[in-house]
Amino acid sequence: MPRVLIPLAEGFEELEAITLIDLLRRAEIEVVIAGLTEGPVVAARGTVVVPDTVLDSVVEEDFDMVVLPGGLPGAHHLDDDSRVHRILKRHHAAQRYTAAICAAPKVLANAGLLEGRAATWYPGAMMASDYPHIDPRQEPVVVDGQVVTSRGPGTAMDFALTLIGLLTDEARRDEVERQLQRQP
Incomplete structure (x- = not known):
């Protein structure tokens, strides 16, 4: 069973984090939610989530993917955390997936993971001129090698x-989507 780490910081975007956690678990993927600090984490609009663990307890573990939800100031807190950068760099070097949505692709960029890659992010979260070695895209989701980025809550x-x-x-993906009753 694949394992995914989702670090949560104060001010994360509820819709992104909860959607990721829910859908990945529906696909029978093990999701480990790790708070940057002990205790509940308050999201951007006041929703409170109790993480499975604290980041310090999983910082040396290997995951198949590390996914960063966006939201502000959550993405800034993730970017300011050296443990998050260390985890991302280690997983990237091991050719494991790293992913980020909304404002969180900036964390990937500042960790050096988007150099020479196509990526997308929430409008205004990053200025393309500040990251000339990233190929900015407008698509809802961009996959470039082992790095995946997305635009925001609506995506x-x-x-x-x-x-x-x-x-x-794709069969598991399609089954999860069918269960959601999404329109084609």
């Missing part, structure tokens, strides 16, 4: 389904 479901397809197979 969270497509993002999660893409991640399911990458971690399992």
